[in-house]
Every structure is written in structure tokens, then in C-alpha cells.
Amino acid sequence: MVQVGANRYGKAEIRVVRVARGAAPDGSDVIRDWNVSTSLSGDLDGTHLTGDNSQVLPTDSHKNRVYALAKELGAVEPETFALELASFFVSSQEPISRARISVEEYGWTPIGATGYSFARAGDLVRTTTVVHDAATGTSVVSGIKDLVVMNTTASEFWGFPKDAHTTLAETKDRILATAVNASWRFRPDAVATADWAAVASTAKQTILGTFAGTYSYSLQQMLYTLGSALLSAVPELCEVRLELPNKHHFIVDLAPFGLENEREVYHADDRPYGLIEGSVLADDAPEAGLAWT
């Protein structure tokens, strides 16, 4: 005999753009360019077992609610939007006990002085995931996605064990490049009061400054340093998770061509790549609960 296990459903990748005309302090438009995904859980055995949809609010209605809420709330921070949306589904749909809302926000930079002209900022994708559970409460995890950074020096890698398959040479100078994928969990008691925009800005600046300011002996060390710095810079946070692909830049052997490569010419390789994943926790971090699900 078999049974229904954990499940959820929703509408993925709702591409809503909210324009708040003249809403900036200088009278410019404010743009929120979002990719919103909803995911609801609860008493959904009926639709799984028999196709009885009486508990299944259509995902098309999720989408409609996203558009309507964007109108109602204005160009708010993505965390504010996700919190409101998650709460809405759980409170208005009786069978639904949990909602997970995730938002990607794409940044735009003003062009000139028109107040209505913008260029897409290629280096900023903010993320947020809110889980609102009727029983266990609400969590907020925000972050940044694919922030590509490079130190052309100040990176070593040596002192590692050598087994029968180790041919890698030790190095006291290499390029260190990665795409920072970072997510930070807010303390439960900060959810009601956090300044989402300020945290996002501080976090990005902390990542950039820490990456530049850290002399590296391993990408793991960089990961821990980045996480620690974020926890230190933003007291509202209790945990940071990072995924750091090692974007290998291999120095090219030019000796066959009678040239010496004095840390000048590199091949930017695609695959395979090192992948470092880890978490940094405040000592007093509360349990994560459903935050990362």
C-alpha cells in the first residue's frame, strides 16, 4: 500500500512589473521587476487520490492574486510583498496551512534625468523566500544571486593532502573568481521590524567589501569570512548559506611558444568546477524550522 507524502503546488515564475509613477523622492518612477512563485501545502489528499479539486485553488488564481496585490501594495520591498501574499493564502483558503512565496527582483538603474528611463542592472538579482505556516509561524530568507567577483591575486591554495590521484600543484598566487549565491535567514523577531531595503544594500556592500578585503587560502575560508561578515554587519540575521562555484581561471602554459606567462594569460574554464557550499550560524540562532524548505 502507498500513501501521499509531502506535497505542494503553485504558480511558478509570474513575471510582474510594478511601476509606481513619480514615487521616488525626486519624483522619478520606481520599478519593481519581479519573478514571483507561489507554493501552497495543506489538506490536498483529495486531488491526489481522486482528482477531487474542491480544495485546490487554481494556480491561475494565484497569478491573479499576485497582480492584484501588486496594485494594492505599490512598489514595496519584495519581502513585504511575499509576507502579505503568503499570509493571504493561508488565511483565506481553509485547506491551506502553509504558503511558500519566493521572489526574484531584477535591478534597474535610472538613465539620465527623465525619471522614466532605466537600464537593467546586470549585477543585481535580489531573492527572497517567505514560508508562512499556520502552526509554526513565519520565516524570511533573503539573498543575492550570481554576483560574479574576481580577485586577480591575494589567493593561495596549498597544504592539502596528496593521494594517489593528486596531480594539482600547490600555488601561492592564483586568480580567485566565483559567483556569489548567498541567502540569509532573518531572526524571527526581526521579521516584523526589519528594514528590507537597508539589509539588502548593506549585505551586497558587505559581500563586495569582504571579498575584496580577504586574503584567501581556500574558497571555504572565503565562504566562512563572507558569512561571518554578513552576520556581523546585519544583526537581524542568524544564519547565512552560501554556494560558491570556483570559476577556475587556469594559467596557460606558454613555454611551448617560447614565452613566459608571468601571471598574465588565463583560460576561463567552464566545467568541471569546484563547488563550495556551507552555512555560517550565529551561536544563538534559533532552529530553522521550515525556512529553507
Next chain:
Amino acid sequence: MVQVGANRYGKAEIRVVRVARGAAPDGSDVIRDWNVSTSLSGDLDGTHLTGDNSQVLPTDSHKNRVYALAKELGAVEPETFALELASFFVSSQEPISRARISVEEYGWTPIGATGYSFARAGDLVRTTTVVHDAATGTSVVSGIKDLVVMNTTASEFWGFPKDAHTTLAETKDRILATAVNASWRFRPDAVATADWAAVASTAKQTILGTFAGTYSYSLQQMLYTLGSALLSAVPELCEVRLELPNKHHFIVDLAPFGLENEREVYHADDRPYGLIEGSVLADDAPEAGLAWT
């Protein structure tokens, strides 16, 4: 104060192709076209905290081991390869207590009778993830990725709740299309004896046959039916997880052009899309432990 949380590291996306020349029953070559990723955990605080790499086998050595093992094992099933590789790292690297190995296998179809000519089979990506932990043992989760299927009819969707944002019409006939992403967890006692190739083949045929043979009232119902059928067809399995994007095919309104659209012309939409995720479990399924991490 902060601390190192859960972490792991490895080499991602090692693209190894193993040719076993003449190894097929008819004397043809056998190809294994793999994308292998390694991920090791254990006592790695040193490298995080101080950049002391004395416990960190380089990911370059992971890659080398993959190539060497491919030579040694021959064109085995991906599960066999992943089990051997996971065990190797944990047993040979003292600080490493856990290894997670994942493999994607891309299928190839023979062309003609040369025995050495093949075309890539676009509709078959097998997956497997082995987690080998020194303390808790070994798990195997295999699956299939992005198998795109469509029923042009035999799909209804109605009887759902209507809230203030519901505009979707009920339907007794729609196209149902999805990309099946399925993963199945083997029972622990089947890991030593399972016929991996037979399971993969049976599972794919079961998915195709069940999808075609199921009259659908919701994609959730299809998910549960697929999962149940897999558990029934392959007794070695105890859990199936599925992610089914609803690849919406919207019927086009041709009335403005004086035409009636009698279930003939559809727009295949990109985003947003419904996303149904769920698990189907055998009643006697043992705890998953680390299998899905």
C-alpha cells in the same frame, strides 16, 4: 559569536565519457556519457576557519579519481559507479565522513550496423544520487529528468474553489503536458542487489504507459498515479518524488477572425506555469535519512 554550519564541497559536472569497445552482446561499443558531481563532508572546520587545507583533498583530485575509476570499472551502470566512488572517498580520506555522488547519464542510440556510431537520444536523461555516510549507511535515489509528454485530451479540470481572484473557466477537455522529473528512492536492502538497468528501463516504460493510460482530473492526480505505478512496478523502491511543471497549452480564441477553434489551435506558453511537487511513499517505507540531501 558565529560558527561553521553544515557544509560540503566537491567537483561539479565532470563530463566523462567511457567507451567500452566491443562490449555489447552484439560486439558493438557501449557508451557511458556522464556528468558526475562529487560532494564531501566531514571535519572541515580548519579550512573554513583558518584556511588550513590539511583535511581538504583537492577537487582536482576528485576529478582525477572519476576518470581513473571510469577506466577501472568499465561501462557500468551509473549507480554502480556512484556507489564505488562514494565509498572510496569516505574510506580513503580520514576526515571525510560522508560523500554524495550524483550522475546524469545521457542516452545514445546506435546508428546503422557499424557498432561504433551513435545519435544522442534527446528523450533520456537518467539520474542517480548516492549518499554514503560512515555512520548511517548508504542510500540510492535514481530518476529521470525532463521527459516531456502530452495527452491531447483525456484531461479535465473543474470543481475547484472560486475566490475573488478566480477567473479560470472549468474545462472537461484540455491538453495535459508536462516534463516528468521523477526520482525514486531504493529500499536500503535493495541497494546490494538491485538490477539498476532493469529498474531504469521499467521505470521509464511505467511512466510513459501510466501517463498515456490515465484519464486526468488534475496534475496532482497524475502525479500520485505515476508515483503509485512506479512503486508497484518496482518493488525495490520505497518512495517516489515528482516535480511536474504544467506546460500550459492555452486554446486560442479565433472568434474575432470568424473561426471556431474546435480543440485544434493552442498557444504553448512559457511563463508562468503551474508546478506540482509531491511524494508517494510505500506504507512501510523506512526513514529517508540523508537520501534526499
Next chain:
Amino acid sequence: MVQVGANRYGKAEIRVVRVARGAAPDGSDVIRDWNVSTSLSGDLDGTHLTGDNSQVLPTDSHKNRVYALAKELGAVEPETFALELASFFVSSQEPISRARISVEEYGWTPIGATGYSFARAGDLVRTTTVVHDAATGTSVVSGIKDLVVMNTTASEFWGFPKDAHTTLAETKDRILATAVNASWRFRPDAVATADWAAVASTAKQTILGTFAGTYSYSLQQMLYTLGSALLSAVPELCEVRLELPNKHHFIVDLAPFGLENEREVYHADDRPYGLIEGSVLADDAPEAGLAWT
């Protein structure tokens, strides 16, 4: 002073799916899964110079025409559809003197015996581009996209010049793998009579059979052999163009691990890759005119 140069406009990537219910000889449904792009040229100076749109049929109307025509024509071959659509725009829109219509068709394979169940065939993307010009007539170029094939042997590469930057070793045995991107131009007098489906089927089989049956000394030789074989197999064609990326499979040096790699273990590399582009022409091929624009 500046002037408007060559220009065109249209709607790109209209994802129309046409279902012809019961239309197959055995009573099954026939599916046409298309990605259609339109592009019109003519007297369009007004909109460029002043934004006067009186000559600019909206691209939204292009899209609508695609849907309506799919209804009217049924599940025809993509060439038939493109010819009709191109002719429609030029004949019905006075300022428009030229239309270019391109279609990608994604293949589907029946599942079981329902007549309405299908799986996407990953290895078949047909293409066609029709250019219809009021002055110079009509051309049809069809083809196939990204058909990935591999010979595990029967490929050599040697006898090449060695300059100061040549380090590549000659080889009498390598893997030859490529993604066949082929386009074939029909003779003008075949456009009215060609059996599009038969040509597409013959062409694909010819490519597969020729690739398998050709002992290769260079990818250029393979290109020419493929092109020649297509011209020979399909007399309606007068020119074939091919783009063949060399999907490098590098043999891995296992000597550092005490192993000999006897043509068994390869690394499938991503970038850079060789890229061979070329055309094969019938001696009596008429001028291409606008066919490839």
C-alpha cells in the same frame, strides 16, 4: 546625412501547436508543434523616419494570422504553412514586398495506443525558411537542427601544417562527435511539387547513414560528404549548408595514476570548440538570391 538601410520587422517565436484530431491514417491525432517567426520588408521608411505607422501591420496581427492559418490549413507540413503565410502578407499588405517566414518544428512520438498520447522526440528539430519576394519569387530552405552524433572510432586527423603554435599531436584514432546543423535549398522548380515530409525523412536518414558510413580524415571531409550525399539522395535540392561544431572528446591521460587509457576514457569538453561551416552546391545550382537572407 543618413538614410534608412535594409530593414525588416515581424513577430518572433510564435509557439503554436496544431492538433488534428484523428487525422492520422490509424485514427490517431496528428500534432504540429511549431515556433513560427515572421519578418516583413517593403516601404517602411515612414515609421523609421517619423513614426508614421500607416504602413506597419502590427506584429500582433502577424501572430493572429498564424493562429488563424493553423486552423484553416490543418496539420500541414511546415513548408506548406510557411509558403502560404509568406504569400498572404505580400499579397494582402500593399507596402509589403517581401516576407520571410521561418518555422521550427519539434517532433513528438506516439506513446502506446491511445492515439492522443505523445512524448517529445529530443532528437528532431526540423526547420524551414521561406522567402517570398514580389519581384524575385519564392525560395525554400529547410533543414535539421542540433542532431548530435558520434563515431567512437573511424576518425583520423593528421598531415596538417605545423606552425610555431602547433602542439597538437597527430592521431589515427579519435572520437568524432558533432551536432549536425544542416540546411538545404530547394530548386525553384521543385517548390511547387516537393514532398516536404518525404524530403525531411530522407534527409535525416541520409545524414545518419552517411555519418555512420564515412571514415573520416577531417570534419571538413565529413561536411562535404554529408552535403554531397544529401544532394544525391534528394534531387529536389541544389545546395546544402552545414555548421558542424567539433564536440571535442579529449582522451584523458591516466599515466599519473598508473593506468593505461586504451581509447576508453574521454573528457567531453565545452569550450573552445572547432567550428566547420561550409556549403555544397550542385554544379547547376541556380543563384541563391534571397534564400539565405
Next chain:
Amino acid sequence: MVQVGANRYGKAEIRVVRVARGAAPDGSDVIRDWNVSTSLSGDLDGTHLTGDNSQVLPTDSHKNRVYALAKELGAVEPETFALELASFFVSSQEPISRARISVEEYGWTPIGATGYSFARAGDLVRTTTVVHDAATGTSVVSGIKDLVVMNTTASEFWGFPKDAHTTLAETKDRILATAVNASWRFRPDAVATADWAAVASTAKQTILGTFAGTYSYSLQQMLYTLGSALLSAVPELCEVRLELPNKHHFIVDLAPFGLENEREVYHADDRPYGLIEGSVLADDAPEAGLAWT
């Protein structure tokens, strides 16, 4: 009988990163992050017809030359690099009469004051294509790729013809968004003297400023205005080609939810999309020759 038609071959997507340490005016490092592709033409019938490779410099040697030249030239402008490389192949390989070199350059922005820390600039991909032909000379086409811009207003679209398939409403206010793909051809007599960096900078600023400063009645008008502005701002140019996808932002109908959408909530659609392609030419532009091949 068949014959070899036009053909070329080379190495595509060589990912070379050149670091010039301390070379910036302030002592910082200068980075050139490039994706280089080579393509050679000439007397290559032998390899096509018989697999005689005596005229075929291996693409692996192309790659090696790219790395060596990066060492020799330092962190030069991509145009300088492409010109030198193209000339090298034609002058050093007797059978080769033409070389086409294309480079994509990815921008990086300094972080902090280390002089060696950078973040990838997501909004800047410069391109250049040099064709050097022994008989007809040298051309340079440079450009910018996927610069995504948006005006939230100052865009109308009306006055277009209505045919039987036109349902689009006229509008006096819409969002205009596009990804600017622009290429500019240099006058032949400017190739020896152009300040490549200055042109690239001026061109980008001109595109941004013109996009923001233009009240639009059609995307074609915007295209022509952008092209004209580039020709005016950079006298070294004689032709500009643009590809402008219309990144549709459709206003969402909120009336079913009792809300009025006052130009606030939009759906950013994926496909289909309008695609406007066109050229703007100086009246005295010389023939393009091989520049765009």
C-alpha cells in the same frame, strides 16, 4: 555533379582572460575578459574533397595563437587584438586568404581600492568582428550586445493598418522595453586611427541617452533614431545595424478584481515578441564588402 561552396573553419569561444598587472593609471590591474572566435577561409578544397589536411592549420593552433598573442599584446582593446590576429593568419598561412575574428568582451568594475578586485558588470558586453581579406582589405564592425533598457512612458503606438486579424488596440501610452543589440561599421580609413575605447564609450552613452531622450511612436522610429545618433556622435562610423526585440510589457486587466490598473501593473511576457531589425547608413557609406559576413 557537386562542388565545394563557400566555407570557413576555426576555433569558437576561446575564453581568454588577460591580466595586465598594475597597468591602470592608478596602478590597478587591467582585465580583458574575452570570448574569441577565429574563422579562416582560402584554398581548402583538399580537406573537403579527400581529407588532405596539408592546408589546414589545426584549430588547436588557432587557440594557442590567441593565448600567445594575448601575452604579447597586453591588455589592448579587442579591436586591436582582432586586427593583429586576423592579419597574422592571412600573412603566415599561405593557403589562407581571409580571416574573420570576433571577440566578445565582458566588462568588470573595480571593487574597493585593492587594485585587484572586480565585479562582473552585467550590463556591458562589447563585441567586435574583424574581417581581413588578402584581396579586398580589412573591415571592423564593433558593437554592444543585450543592453536592456526601458522607458515606462513616452511611447505610443497607433495609426497602423487594421486587417481582418487585427485586434490590437491603439495606445498613447505604453512601456517601451528592448535589448539593444547594435553593431557599427567603421569607415575603412578610420581603421588605422580609431580610438576604439573612446568609440565604445561614446557609443554606449549615446545609446542610453538617445533611448531616454526619444519620445517614441514605434520601435522602428527608435531604431532609426539610435542609428542616426550613433552616426552623428561617432564620425568614424558609416553604418549601424540594430536588432531590437520588443520586450512586451502587457498591462494587466484588473477589472475582474474590482481594481483599476492606472498604468501600474504589467506582465513581462517572454514569447512571442516583436523583432525590429534595420540598418542606418551614412549617405557616403562605402560598400560593406565582407564586413558583415
